[in-house]
Amino acid sequence: MEAKTKDLWVFVETKEDGSAKNVGIELLNPGRELADKQGGKLVAVVIGCGVKAAVEEAACHGADQVLYVDGEEFRQYSTDAYVAALDHLVETYGPTTMLIGATPNGRDMGPRLSSRLQTGLTADCTGLAIDEETGCVAWTRPAFGGNLMATILCTDHRPQLGTVRPGVFKKPAAGEAKAEITKVDFSFPAEGIRTEILEVIKETAGELVDLEGADIIVAGGRGVGSAEGFAPVRELAEALGATVGASRAAVDAGWISHSHQVGQTGKTVGPKLYIACGISGAIQHLAGMSASDVIVAINKDADAPIFGVADYGIVGNLFEVLPALTAEIKKRKG
Amino acid sequence: MNILVCIKQVPDTTEIKIDPVTNTLVRDGVPSIINPFDGYALEAAARIKDQDPDTRIVVLSMGPKQAEAALREALAIAADKAYLVTDRMFGGSDTLATSYILYNAISKVEELEGLKFDAIFCGKQAIDGDTAQVGPELAELLNYPQVTYALEATNADGTLHILKEGEDGNYLIGVKTPCLITFTKPSFDPRFPTIKRKMAARKAVIENLTSAELPNIDPARAGLKGSPTKVKKTFVPPRKEAGVVIKEETGEESAQKLFTLLSEAHVI
Ligand SMILES: Cc1cc2nc3c(=O)[nH]c(=O)nc-3n(C[C@H](O)[C@H](O)[C@H](O)COP(=O)(O)OP(=O)(O)OC[C@H]3O[C@@H](n4cnc5c(N)ncnc54)[C@H](O)[C@@H]3O)c2cc1C
Numbered sequence: 042m043e044a045k046t047k048d049l050w051v052f053v054e055t056k057e058d059g060s061a062k063n064v065g066i067e068l069l070n071p072g073r074e075l076a077d078k079q080g081g082k083l084v085a086v087v088i089g090c091g092v093k094a095a096v097e098e099a100a101c102h103g104a105d106q107v108l109y110v111d112g113e114e115f116r117q118y119s120t121d122a123y124v125a126a127l128d129h130l131v132e133t134y135g136p137t138t139m140l141i142g143a144t145p146n147g148r149d150m151g152p153r154l155s156s157r158l159q160t161g162l163t164a165d166c167t168g169l170a171i172d173e174e175t176g177c178v179a180w181t182r183p184a185f186g187g188n189l190m191a192t193i194l195c196t197d198h199r200p201q202l203g204t205v206r207p208g209v210f211k212k213p214a215a216g217e218a219k220a221e222i223t224k225v226d227f228s229f230p231a232e233g234i235r236t237e238i239l240e241v242i243k244e245t246a247g248e249l250v251d252l253e254g255a256d257i258i259v260a261g262g263r264g265v266g267s268a269e270g271f272a273p274v275r276e277l278a279e280a281l282g283a284t285v286g287a288s289r290a291a292v293d294a295g296w297i298s299h300s301h302q303v304g305q306t307g308k309t310v311g312p313k314l315y316i317a318c319g320i321s322g323a324i325q326h327l328a329g330m331s332a333s334d335v336i337v338a339i340n341k342d343a344d345a346p347i348f349g350v351a352d353y354g355i356v357g358n359l360f361e362v363l364p365a366l367t368a369e370i371k372k373r374k375g
Numbered sequence: 376m377n378i379l380v381c382i383k384q385v386p387d388t389t390e391i392k393i394d395p396v397t398n399t400l401v402r403d404g405v406p407s408i409i410n411p412f413d414g415y416a417l418e419a420a421a422r423i424k425d426q427d428p429d430t431r432i433v434v435l436s437m438g439p440k441q442a443e444a445a446l447r448e449a450l451a452i453a454a455d456k457a458y459l460v461t462d463r464m465f466g467g468s469d470t471l472a473t474s475y476i477l478y479n480a481i482s483k484v485e486e487l488e489g490l491k492f493d494a495i496f497c498g499k500q501a502i503d504g505d506t507a508q509v510g511p512e513l514a515e516l517l518n519y520p521q522v523t524y525a526l527e528a529t530n531a532d533g534t535l536h537i538l539k540e541g542e543d544g545n546y547l548i549g550v551k552t553p554c555l556i557t558f559t560k561p562s563f564d565p566r567f568p569t570i571k572r573k574m575a576a577r578k579a580v581i582e583n584l585t586s587a588e589l590p591n592i593d594p595a596r597a598g599l600k601g602s603p604t605k606v607k608k609t610f611v612p613p614r615k616e617a618g619v620v621i622k623e624e625t626g627e628e629s630a631q632k633l634f635t636l637l638s639e640a641h642v643i
């Protein structure tokens with residue numbers, strides 16, 4: 042299809058309470074720059090039920106316009122209803138570019154939408170720019186488990202779509218809302234939703250592991266040795282107000298639940314500080330955390346690959362280092 | 376139930392190294408394997424067959440002739456029949472073009488097999504490209520409901536019950552067949568082939584489908600030319616500058632030094 046406008050859209054995914062997920066707001070940051078270069082508006086798109094909070098958040102983080110669809114059928118994410126709504130919006134308004142957070146829902150919805158619109162989608166991007174030659178978005182993403190980066194263009198189809206990793210971009214500063222807010226009337230028949238949530242199985246009652254939104258993560262790997270071995274990891278996390286992460290080896294051993302796993306088959310994170318304890322730094326683990334601002338590694342083996350990405354590396358035994366570090370933090374914080 | 380599992384042969388990315396001199400990917404000598412996530416999809420199909428022996432499992436791959444090795448392995452593990460889509464014209468396809476070719480191949484396989492598939496199983500993503508797009512793109516072309524990030528699937532009378540991995544826990548999802556499911560890593564390991572199946576797989580005929588057998592494919596939507604996304608360049612990610620190494624006499628001293636450095640850098 043043809044783009045009707047030069048506008049750049051950011052899909053702002055909502056949480057169950059109607060507020061925005063971090064990544065949608067983060068994307069307004071590179072979105073601003075790309076929109077200015079494309080010479081169009083920066084438009085935030087919100088779909089959900091009772092989404093006033095997300096609409097306001099998008100408006101005060103720099104969007105020129107917020108388009109939103111609100112209805113009971115969008116309370117829970119479903120591929121069928123969300124893709125139908127987005128397809129309707131795209132057909133109606135014709136953006137030239139759309140950024141979608143590479144969350145599980147974003148990566149469920151993005152390819153389905155690209156197939157419906159028969160346009161190109163670039164997955165899980167970590168870099169965004171405008172290609173000087175073509176004026177298209179230059180999407181940069183890791184492949185081969187992070188060993189290789191590829192820059193991809195979608196020259197002939199519109200809109201050009203991409204999912205972008207959470208935690209890569211910083212949220213823009215909040216300011217006065219100046220966005221034009223547009224409610225779009227769109228409803229989707231309940232019987233059109235062909236999947237049904239039969240049961241929600243929360244991992245541990247009440248414990249939400251928000252790795253993607255965490256500022257600090259303390260993660261343990263096979264080096265912690267046992268489920269009990271996670272105690273010093275948890276204590277340091279508590280002292281720092283951090284979230285606990287884990288490598289797949291620790292998860293596979295059954296020492297901690299999968300919701301803590303960081304990496305290619307776990308969460309992709311981008312905290313301000315990532316402390317890897319007893320983690321060797323396999324490429325699949327690095328794929329999920331190398332975008333962290335500051336990386337600290339604690340490992341017995343001076344040759345462990347994790348030291349290759351670490352800003353600060355302690356060669357030592359985590360069972361000595363972690364308690365000492367926790368004590369030091371508690372002491373200084375009073 | 377009839378299940379089609381889409382399988383891609385990929386280089387084992389855990390074995391890939393970067394040539395320190397040319398700064399390029401060394402692919403020579405890297406073994407080719409079944410994409411691990413496709414192995415999980417195959418295991419899920421095999422588990423349905425364990426419950427209901429009438430289940431037929433067909434595997435389909437698109438790729439060069441050598442991808443037959445991956446299909447033979449799938450036959451040895453659990454599949455009843457394998458098809459390879461292979462044609463120069465299909466080379467260089469991006470995910471959208473791949474899903475379009477697989478879509479056409481699926482209807483051809485259904486015609487050849489004289490059946491309709493109740494479910495299409497894919498891996499969540501292929502570990503070479505890591506895109507996780509082919510499954511949902513294919514589901515859209517088939518106009519089937521999709522469930523992504525599946526851990527387990529059980530057949531409940533025309534409805535599949537899918538244990539789906541969520542952000543803060545798991546979901547049990549009911550989805551009517553026909554449907555498309557993409558699988559991620561479950562808590563159990565996939566089964567190994569038996570000697571008997573291995574021997575049979577070695578002799579099995581793998582049917583090849585080329586553009587001649589798939590006349591409905593519009594060349595404008597296949598291969599490099601038919602792909603809306605194009606790779607402009609690839610590069611090895613810049614290595615980070617070497618970090619500060621702390622190695623004091625005792626763990627305690629190292630911890631204190633780290634604390635001082637992190638405070639000075641205003642990280643904590
Ligand atoms: C398709 C695929 C997907 C994958 N996805 C993921 C993923 O999402 N996330 C992930 O993490 N992995 C993933 N992996 C697995 C990955 O390849 C590694 O096997 C895994 O990350 C290793 O975990 P680890 O570093 O904890 O264990 P190991 O590699 O065993 O490392 C343990 C480290 O602890 C150190 N150590 C031991 N004792 C101590 C001590 N007392 N003090 C300090 N250091 C100590 C050792 O020196 C060693 O370096 C995936 C693999 C594949 C094939």
Ligand SMILES: Nc1ncnc2c1ncn2[C@@H]1O[C@H](COP(=O)(O)O)[C@@H](O)[C@H]1O
Pocket residue numbers: 381382383410412413435436437438470473496497498499500501502504505506507508509510
């Ligand atoms: N060439 C192919 N042949 C068969 N199946 C494929 C092919 N490419 C992708 N798939 C399927 O689509 C899934 C997702 O692949 P991708 O979108 O490339 O990450 C894989 O796990 C496979 O099940």
